[in-house]
Amino acid sequence: MTSLARNLxxxxxxxxxxxxFLIKQNLYRKIRQYAPNLNGRLMDFGCGQKPYEHLFKVxxxxxxxxxxxGETYSQEKVDVFYDGKTLPFEDNYFDAIFSSEVFEHVFNLxxxxxxxxxxxxxxxxxxxxxPFAYGEHEIPNDYARYTSFAxxxxxxxxxxxxxxxxxxxxxxxxxxxLRIVYWNLHIISRVRKIPVVRSLFRxxxxxxxxxxxxxxxKIFPYRQDLYLNNIVLAEKTAE
Numbered sequence: 304m305t306s307l308a309r310n311l312x313x314x315x316x317x318x319x320x321x322x323x324f325l326i327k328q329n330l331y332r333k334i335r336q337y338a339p340n341l342n343g344r345l346m347d348f349g350c351g352q353k354p355y356e357h358l359f360k361v362x363x364x365x366x367x368x369x370x371x372x373g374e375t376y377s378q379e380k381v382d383v384f385y386d387g388k389t390l391p392f393e394d395n396y397f398d399a400i401f402s403s404e405v406f407e408h409v410f411n412l413x414x415x416x417x418x419x420x421x422x423x424x425x426x427x428x429x430x431x432x433x434p435f436a437y438g439e440h441e442i443p444n445d446y447a448r449y450t451s452f453a454x455x456x457x458x459x460x461x462x463x464x465x466x467x468x469x470x471x472x473x474x475x476x477x478x479x480x481l482r483i484v485y486w487n488l489h490i491i492s493r494v495r496k497i498p499v500v501r502s503l504f505r506x507x508x509x510x511x512x513x514x515x516x517x518x519x520x521k522i523f524p525y526r527q528d529l530y531l532n533n534i535v536l537a538e539k540t541a542e
Contacts, residue, residue: 322487329471343398349405472531
């Protein structure tokens with residue numbers, strides 16, 4: 304494994320010392336769980352660095368991303384850029400589509416969802432994840448948070464049959480993750496340049512809180528009215 308691959312693994316499947324351990328490790332596990340449902344020619348929509356590519360066993364993995372003003376792509380692995388409106392592929396081109404943590408950054412999501420449907424073959428499958436309980440990020444290009452009911456409505460009203468609808472984390476994980484992010488962004492950031500203090504905070508704040516969420520989640524009633532991520536696996540219906 305190259306150093307770049309190791310860095311990607313640490314970023315998207317982090318250990319318990321990470322401030323985003325709860326949200327990212329849970330997401331990684333769910334994507335790994337549902338990835339075998341996709342096959343053939345796959346489009347990774349909003350691919351970035353393609354951090355989950357190794358989880359998919361497909362014949363062709365094509366990364367697509369938006370080329371916007373002011374964006375930098377030096378660390379990304381984009382195969383095809385699109386203009387934010389029209390995907391440069393013919394109808395029914397892909398057997399599968401994967402998109403992770405992208406929908407919240409798409410301002411014209413209803414139109415893009417129809418574009419995704421257009422380039423997907425009838426019977427083709429789409430796997431999507433997006434956050435529910437998480438702060439604004441990639442500012443200012445952060446436009447929405449969708450409930451599980453909104454996700455269901457969007458897919459079913461646009462010609463998709465939902466095969467699986469899932470969530471990551473529950474109330475305890477979501478509340479704990481938000482608390483850790485607050486500490487990381489607004490408290491620890493003030494001492495981040497001091498290596499010893501930074502490491503001390505990591506073990507005094509991140510590890511205990513992450514452990515608390517793991518243990519408390521097994522002890523207290525598990526509820527998902529507040530949760531971390533939406534997961535949807537859907538199939539394009541025959542036209």
